[in-house]
Amino acid sequence: YHEQLSIETLLTQRTSGRTPLSIINLSSLGDNANIVFWVSQFLLALNRYAQTHPASELQAVVLFDEADLYLPAQGKPSTKAPMENLLKRARSAGVGLLLATQSPGDLDYKCRDQISSWFVGKVKETTALNKLKPMLSEAKTDVSAKLANQQVGQFFHIQAGNVSSLQANMSLVRAEQVPIEKIITLAAQSKP
Template sequence: MPSGIEGLPDLERDQAAGYAAHALGDMLGYKQTRKDKGLRTILVQAFQLFAAHGASRKLDVASLIELIANEDPALVATLGRLDTRLFKDLVHDLEVLKLNTSDLLSMDGEALDVELLLGLGRHSQPGKTRLSIVSTKFLGDSARVLFWVAQLLLALSRWVSRAPSPHLRAVVLLDEADMYLPAQSQPATKAPMENLLRRARSGGLGVLLATQSPGDLDYRCRDNLRSWFVGRVTQQTALDKMKPLLSDARVDVSARIPGQEAGEFHLLQDGRVTAFKRDVPLLRAEQVPENEILKLARRRPRDAAR
């Protein structure tokens, strides 16, 4: 759970704990069956207990297993008449998860620190802007990736809530955003992403979502997205799904979008439409070998800032 969650108002604290618990439930493979919903409910209540008692930093899989296996009286009380026989199944699933994902869920790794990633606060350097690149390719399957990204989104939401600002202080770009904010499913990242989109502006955080599959992105969040940069889209299905977005524009550009060349875009913003072509990018877009990514990741922050 994000750092400082204990200081949030009760409703926001329980919401953040619930997001984190649901992310863990997705990693456990829980669906929407009656039994799985019961298992998810136990997880949510356990996470909320840790947060309410100021112990979120001590929450790891082993502590969670101990709380549930011992049928903690406070946990049982919050669950009312929910069958406590589910506790045994949940403990078994968590033990398997602990063995299979010790690298991801270990408390020995580097803590997720938003100010470190953004180069702000005590990590700031005068006259320098930090660029942090996060590669999720080493995490494994999509469930593990979604779990980690959900924690990142929760940490960003907590940061903007803790330190609001009227000025832009940082920008976060999420590539393949349709994976995190899909139209047809509810992954662990979706609710935290929707929450961040509502809060980011008040905290001085810009959020850029990039996708090559615009038809798969949930456009119901468009009220919280002020600017759209639409490149070439040729698939009719994707264009049909974009109709609500395009209908807000004062100029009909739906016929122009399929014929755009590489680097050509239409900016849609508050009903205005502006066509433009990008300049040569400052950064080269190229594949980096895995060993090179690991080599770069091991560099100390002070070395990388030079």
């Protein structure tokens, strides 16, 4: 089941008035090189959308899992420049970005200034903690010693130097691997 990449189709309000939710599964693309190429094209299309659809209110939120692959501290994949551009300009277009990673210290340090809110969970490796120190140094409360003892679902929310604790609730959605055949069937059934 394949559709042409169209940000307008993904983000435009449905006539039913329901907010669209689109999940893009990249597992069929194979290796990281193919995934990075596809995501770079997606980011370029999202940048074009942001330029042509400015909004003062939030109109879309895009989540990138394993974001350190697209915005690494080392190297320059084809995703890096368009992701940097989005971090600088998406807010003025009403587009929110969520970057999820197991290794926030591996994100390009130059782009960290463009990220206004951080949710940091359990980090116990010394190397990872050291990579986070520059970001954590801006916080009014030093939480670096507490990160290794966080429990599942516990996070520190860091924004504008302020730190607050956050306890995430258990997800009501079961996390399970879905075979590609079932994904194709479900996608065909839910096509707008």
